[in-house]
Amino acid sequence: MTDLLRVRDLSTRFFTEEGQINAVENVSFTVEAGSVLGVVGESGSGKSVTGLSLIDLVESPGKITSGEIWYNNADLAERVEGDRPEAVDGDFVDLRRLSEAERRSLRGSAFSMIFQDPMSSFNPSITVGEQIAEAAEVQRRASANPRSTRSRTQGYGLGQMLLDGVLPNRSYTSEESWDRAVELLERVGIPDPAERAEEYPHQFSGGMLQRAMIAQALAGDPDLLVADEPTTALDVTIQAQILDLLADLQETMEMSVVLITHNLGVIARVADRVSVMYAGEVVERGTLRDVFDDPVHPYTKGLLGSVPDIDQPGERLEPIAGNVPDLVDANMPDRCYFADRCPKAMTDCLTRPPEYEVSDGHRARCVLAEREYSEADAVPDERFARATDDGTAANDGSTAADGSIASDAEVSDD
Amino acid sequence: MTDPLVTVDDLEKYYYENDTLLDRLTGAEREAVRAVDGVSFEVREGETLGVVGESGCGKSTLAETLMRLREPTGGSVTFDGDPVFDLSGTDMNAFRRRAQVMFQDPFSSLDPRMTAGEIITEPLAIHGVGTSGERRERAETLLDEVGLSADQIDRYPHEFSGGQRQRIGFARALAIDPEFIVLDEPVSALDVSVQAQVLNLLADMQAERDLTYLFIAHDLSVVRHISDRVAVMYLGEIVEIGPTEEIFEDPKHPYTKALLESVPRADTDERDRTVETIRGDVPSPRNPPSGCSFRTRCPELIQPPGLDLPQATFRGISEFRTRIENGDIDVDLRWEQVGDPDREDREAFVDSLREEAFDTELPDAEEETVSEAIRALADGDRETAAATLRERYRSPCEAIDPGLPAGEHPSACLLNEQPEDVETAREEWEADYEAPEAGASSR
Numbered sequence: 118m119t120d121l122l123r124v125r126d127l128s129t130r131f132f133t134e135e136g137q138i139n140a141v142e143n144v145s146f147t148v149e150a151g152s153v154l155g156v157v158g159e160s161g162s163g164k165s166v167t168g169l170s171l172i173d174l175v176e177s178p179g180k181i182t183s184g185e186i187w188y189n190n191a192d193l194a195e196r197v198e199g200d201r202p203e204a205v206d207g208d209f210v211d212l213r214r215l216s217e218a219e220r221r222s223l224r225g226s227a228f229s230m231i232f233q234d235p236m237s238s239f240n241p242s243i244t245v246g247e248q249i250a251e252a253a254e255v256q257r258r259a260s261a262n263p264r265s266t267r268s269r270t271q272g273y274g275l276g277q278m279l280l281d282g283v284l285p286n287r288s289y290t291s292e293e294s295w296d297r298a299v300e301l302l303e304r305v306g307i308p309d310p311a312e313r314a315e316e317y318p319h320q321f322s323g324g325m326l327q328r329a330m331i332a333q334a335l336a337g338d339p340d341l342l343v344a345d346e347p348t349t350a351l352d353v354t355i356q357a358q359i360l361d362l363l364a365d366l367q368e369t370m371e372m373s374v375v376l377i378t379h380n381l382g383v384i385a386r387v388a389d390r391v392s393v394m395y396a397g398e399v400v401e402r403g404t405l406r407d408v409f410d411d412p413v414h415p416y417t418k419g420l421l422g423s424v425p426d427i428d429q430p431g432e433r434l435e436p437i438a439g440n441v442p443d444l445v446d447a448n449m450p451d452r453c454y455f456a457d458r459c460p461k462a463m464t465d466c467l468t469r470p471p472e473y474e475v476s477d478g479h480r481a482r483c484v485l486a487e488r489e490y491s492e493a494d495a496v497p498d499e500r501f502a503r504a505t506d507d508g509t510a511a512n513d514g515s516t517a518a519d520g521s522i523a524s525d526a527e528v529s530d531d
Numbered sequence: 532m533t534d535p536l537v538t539v540d541d542l543e544k545y546y547y548e549n550d551t552l553l554d555r556l557t558g559a560e561r562e563a564v565r566a567v568d569g570v571s572f573e574v575r576e577g578e579t580l581g582v583v584g585e586s587g588c589g590k591s592t593l594a595e596t597l598m599r600l601r602e603p604t605g606g607s608v609t610f611d612g613d614p615v616f617d618l619s620g621t622d623m624n625a626f627r628r629r630a631q632v633m634f635q636d637p638f639s640s641l642d643p644r645m646t647a648g649e650i651i652t653e654p655l656a657i658h659g660v661g662t663s664g665e666r667r668e669r670a671e672t673l674l675d676e677v678g679l680s681a682d683q684i685d686r687y688p689h690e691f692s693g694g695q696r697q698r699i700g701f702a703r704a705l706a707i708d709p710e711f712i713v714l715d716e717p718v719s720a721l722d723v724s725v726q727a728q729v730l731n732l733l734a735d736m737q738a739e740r741d742l743t744y745l746f747i748a749h750d751l752s753v754v755r756h757i758s759d760r761v762a763v764m765y766l767g768e769i770v771e772i773g774p775t776e777e778i779f780e781d782p783k784h785p786y787t788k789a790l791l792e793s794v795p796r797a798d799t800d801e802r803d804r805t806v807e808t809i810r811g812d813v814p815s816p817r818n819p820p821s822g823c824s825f826r827t828r829c830p831e832l833i834q835p836p837g838l839d840l841p842q843a844t845f846r847g848i849s850e851f852r853t854r855i856e857n858g859d860i861d862v863d864l865r866w867e868q869v870g871d872p873d874r875e876d877r878e879a880f881v882d883s884l885r886e887e888a889f890d891t892e893l894p895d896a897e898e899e900t901v902s903e904a905i906r907a908l909a910d911g912d913r914e915t916a917a918a919t920l921r922e923r924y925r926s927p928c929e930a931i932d933p934g935l936p937a938g939e940h941p942s943a944c945l946l947n948e949q950p951e952d953v954e955t956a957r958e959e960w961e962a963d964y965e966a967p968e969a970g971a972s973s974r
């Protein structure tokens with residue numbers, strides 16, 4: 118399978134009053150053409166910021182600070198090669214080395230994104246059809262003039278539309294775009310699309326509006342759809358409908374999807390490959406089978422063990438002790454970020470583990486990929502400034518590496 | 532079987548819209564929102580009864596009404612023999628001590644300037660239990676018991692993580708030593724690893740203190756994990772109730788089946804599992820469907836006597852009928868799409884809509900009836916169009932309101948055992964029902 122996107126060592130930081138937050142830390146992964154990559158993690162794992170980074174929607178005080186995002190697009194490569202040979206490698210273009218205008222021009226047509234809350238993606242005072250027609254119009258005009266990537270950007274990029282809700286008035290869209298909007302609404306399974314197109318967002322149910330947002334995101338026929346918790350706010354019967362729809366669209370439109378979610382069931386339902394994120398890092402990645410059936414990283418195992426199984430109600434859940442670190446740069450220890458919660462922590466873990474290759478395409482950022490656990494090397498719990506799960510005391514600056522032992526804060530969360 | 536601690540009988544909570552003085556003066560119709568619509572069940576001593584349902588099914592209103600945090604519009608609740616809605620004075624106080632409630636975000640209604648200790652002991656202070664020194668001691672013990680530490684007593688809510696806040700909320704609910712706790716979505720805002728910690732804590736405390744729980748949640752896996760029995764709610768009603776194992780292994784109501792099927796499993800076989808998704812949205816509780824409230828989405832909708840179509844065909848026609856009845860199809864717009872503003876070619880209109888509404892062939896008789904309805908629609912006569920379909924495709928599920936019979940595992944569906952009065956009503960309805968000839972009026 119060919120790759121659509123190769124992400125290498127991507128880092129995104131936020132520069133806030135509390136200090137520098139390492140939201141995404143040296144993340145690498147590949148998205149194959151026509152497949153679904155699931156990115157799973159808990160809150161604060163950096164999964165959403167990873168999605169935003171991919172399509173360049175990180176907002177101040179956040180900033181992508183390093184890394185490469187190689188996008189497979191021969192046409193674009195040819196167009197860019199003259200001006201910026203360093204940004205081109207065969208059919209691949211490094212998006213990070215394009216100008217901002219060039220990058221923005223790819224939004225909607227190359228990359229698109231849907232979010233958890235469709236209400237925030239629609240302007241409440243404009244009909245749904247009009248807003249989708251708007252997105253279609255932008256793409257139509259852009260493809261009428263493919264040589265000028267700039268012409269696509271005039272402030273109407275999909276990203277801006279989705280995020281700002283700044284929309285011009287009706288006269289902007291052509292009848293053709295309106296028809297396209299109706300067609301898109303039909304494509305995403307909205308009954309009586311011509312009628313519904315005339316309605317306002319508040320007249321749509323949550324599930325229907327989610328479909329409408331997907332229609333809007335598809336207006337530019339994107340290669341890649343980033344879906345950030347697209348079903349989290351929905352009831353389970355509606356979630357099943359939307360997952361079906363996404364799988365169907367992905368297949369028929371031959372697009373790739375990066376599906377970001379905390380829900381392991383959703384991942385299992387639609388993802389081909391999986392990246393597990395923890396504390397800003399990808400701690401394990403591989404095929405769905407690699408990650409679910411042969412997990413190496415104790416965090417992956419812990420996550421799988423925490424979910425109550427609806428088919429096999431076990432006696433007792435096995436939660437992961439403690440809580441996620443806060444990602445403030447100054448507090449991030451120079452060791453495996455998971456060591457303070459890890460039941461297998463060893464002295465080896467007191468230096469930052471690299472990404473090890475477990476098997477072809479299956480990687481884990483954990484020493485257990487290379488060696489067995491040995492009790493003799495175990496690190497006693499007290500070595501760590503135990504994450505007390507209260508967000509303040511965990512960050513006394515002490516780390517296991519400098520050998521200081523935290524004196525208070527021994528509250529283990531089970 | 533253990534005795535019921537709580538008995539809920541035909542509990543009803545309606546809200547009324549258009550109920551201001553002005554509305555009444557102008558004669559606007561008073562509109563009832565049936566949040567809880569005649570619910571009966573019991574919670575047995577020492578058990579956990581899980582209540583599941585999707586948003587808007589009324590499960591949270593049920594909890595609040597049951598605890599008398601809202602006034603019911605009908606029905607009764609009995610707690611250990613006492614009628615909760617008739618209690619006052621010291622009896623009411625006693626009830627407020629014996630029954631506690633914990634919400635998804637226990638802090639949303641609390642003063643953020645209160646410390647953890649103050650939050651936990653507030654119920655004790657309200658009921659005048661102990662001296663302030665004793666109360667503080669109690670808070671320290673409770674903090675330990677819920678897996679926090681006593682020296683966190685003077686911290687503020689914002690200094691705690693979500694999981695810890697839930698622990699504090701739980702400590703508060705435990706403070707006054709209740710027998711019964713209503714837990715309303717207590718773990719749904721938490722990450723899975725933390726959620727598991729809190730679920731274990733709830734289970735441990737129940738075992739230790741013989742607590743009785745009413746556990747309300749939308750996450751079926753969590754409910755299965757923690758409950759002894761489960762009640763499934765849909766549009767303000769309980770559609771099925773029974774022992775957890777039976778509900779999950781042998782669900783009887785089509786809604787329960789659909790709900791269980793919809794949950795994606797965290798398993799590598801998940802992709803190959805066929806999920807029959809149920810279509811459409813939950814109808815508004817302002818205007819619930821007649822008869823069975825699930826009928827607009829039910830994959831097992833019962834056909835009228837004499838009709839025996841493939842289920843998918845029958846459902847397709849029923850959905851089409853609903854679109855016409857709801858006025859979802861804009862006739863003017865459709866004529867425009869047909870490209871015939873003068874409205875001369877009725878057959879083109881019929882073909883266009885017929886094509887769009889059904890992607891498969893219909894049996895001749897159905898084809899005829901459907902076309903007849905569309906012809907009426909083309910003339911702008913929505914009423915006749917709807918009536919034509921209604922006449923032939925009227926399901927008993929829309930005429931008869933199923934009920935929950937007595938027993939260990941009843942379900943409110945006409946396909947299953949029904950209370951006697953419902954059975955009788957159905958027999959009468961069927962006796963009255965005359966199967967019409969297909970397309971009779973056009974012949």
Ligand code: SF4
Nearest residue numbers: 453456459466483484
């Ligand atoms: S590197 Fe060590 S501490 Fe980190 S996850 Fe692996 S075993 Fe645990």
Ligand code: SF4
Nearest residue numbers: 823826829928944945
């Ligand atoms: S009564 Fe009819 S509509 Fe209701 S659940 Fe049973 S079969 Fe379905």
